[in-house]
Amino acid sequence: MDDSLRHELPSDTHALAQDPDLDASVTGGSEPTSEWPGVSVIMPVRNEERHLAEAVAGVLAQEYPGELELVVAVGPSDDRTAEIARRLAAEDTRVRLVENPGGTTPAGLNMAISAARHGIVVRVDGHGILSDGYVRRSVEVLEETGAANVGGIMHAEGTTGFERAVAFAYCSKLGLGGGRFHVGGPPGPADTVYLGAFRRDVLDRLGGYDEHFIRAQDWELNYRIRAAGEQVWFTPDLKVSYRPRSSLRALARQFLRTGQWRREVVRKYPDTATARYLAPPVLAVAVASGTAAGVAALLGAWSWLALGWILPAGYVAGVVAAGLVVGRRLPGRARAWLPAVLATIHLSWGAGFLMGPRMHTRSGRP
Incomplete structure (x- = not known):
């Protein structure tokens, strides 16, 4: 040796x-x-x-x-x-x-x-x-x-x-x-x-x-x-x-915290802000903005804001279609869960990144 x-x-x-x-x-x-x-x-x-x-x-x-x-x-x-x-x-x-x-x-x-x-x-x-x-x-x-x-x-x-x-x-x-x-x-x-x-x-x-x-x-x-x-x-x-x-709740909590602390890594080391890590927060902003615009249109704001629904609807359609295609060899229950799992990972990570870490956060499991 x-x-x-x-x-x-x-x-x-x-x-x-x-x-x-x-x-x-x-x-x-x-x-x-x-x-x-x-x-x-x-x-x-x-x-x-x-x-x-x-x-x-x-x-x-x-x-x-x-x-x-x-x-x-x-x-x-x-x-x-x-x-x-x-x-x-x-x-x-x-x-x-x-x-x-x-x-x-x-x-x-x-x-x-x-x-x-x-x-x-x-x-x-x-x-x-x-x-x-x-x-x-x-x-x-x-x-x-x-x-x-x-x-x-x-x-x-x-x-x-x-x-x-x-x-x-x-x-x-x-x-x-x-x-x-x-x-x-x-x-x-x-x-x-x-x-x-x-x-x-x-x-x-x-x-x-x-x-x-x-x-x-x-x-x-x-x-x-x-x-x-x-x-x-x-x-x-x-x-x-x-x-x-x-569970979906535990998964969402895990990736919310992952996103929060990835934000802290980028804050301390700005050169680590790659497209791979910035994609989830960009997606979260797009989906949230589109949803907010669509809701505003329903509440009587400018009708053209209804176009905002295109963003969340397009994302949901895309993740469902992609999930069912790439997961076609999974057992039935796992394949049915896959779109929801993918969306939870993407959006929880993105939301956590936008929030940043709360210093008192302590994970229930490492």
Whole structure:
């Protein structure tokens, strides 16, 4: 294994630099017991009772030749997440828990990183299932490319008709715009990747995740990684199964918040305002303006304002037709849900972008 994966931690790395249990392959101390560097998987969780056990099992089932640990940052939940996390930690000594009293995703990630013992940090969420060989391949790609962060495909999988429609929308250019980590593509440098496997020294040097970004913190971190002259690398060899939201309301709330925090990314980094990210707010303005004009005509304003109905009607017709065509291979219930799912993603994202973030916003699920 390349010695670059056995880097020495900076001296100012929180209290971790004084941890006597720190992996020798990270600290440059005594000879490691394996050629493979130790890996710390970090998982922020809040309100994840439905998928947590499955997500943890996916980590512990990894066949990795080196040392592997899982650090779970447990936020305040309204369900049995904390109870399940304690049981899982009691059943396997590789699982360690840290408290995340604030409950936000970036705070939990940073707490887990600070508690991690190893020089490679792999992120996974409480509703994500690592594919077989994910950790091993992540380490191999880090070595092969010299990248600071490597990631792969977010493979959305649903069980109900609605969830299958959401999963399809995630992987469709009509849904989330065709990013490689959604639809796949050739390996190579990328602006951002899904989750990621990081070199710990880079995370420490950059200060970890920016806790201001309650959402979009992964995109923001990858931006800083690239700005520091490091590389973010996409490979289709890595896949994480993702469990989508289970209701239209939850989906709308998710993408409203996504849009809000994407606006904050653009505010802080104006050069990130690409057409792909500006399309949803432009669409939301067009649909809202057309609807308002049409309503005004109905209320007795100038009759020509009725032409405004063309915009929302055209959008609805277009998304229904396109959804039924691209989703023609979906099961009946999923296909029926697809137009509503696409419209919810587009308009919620757009509305959130126009609103901007509310600083007290805290997601019920990372």
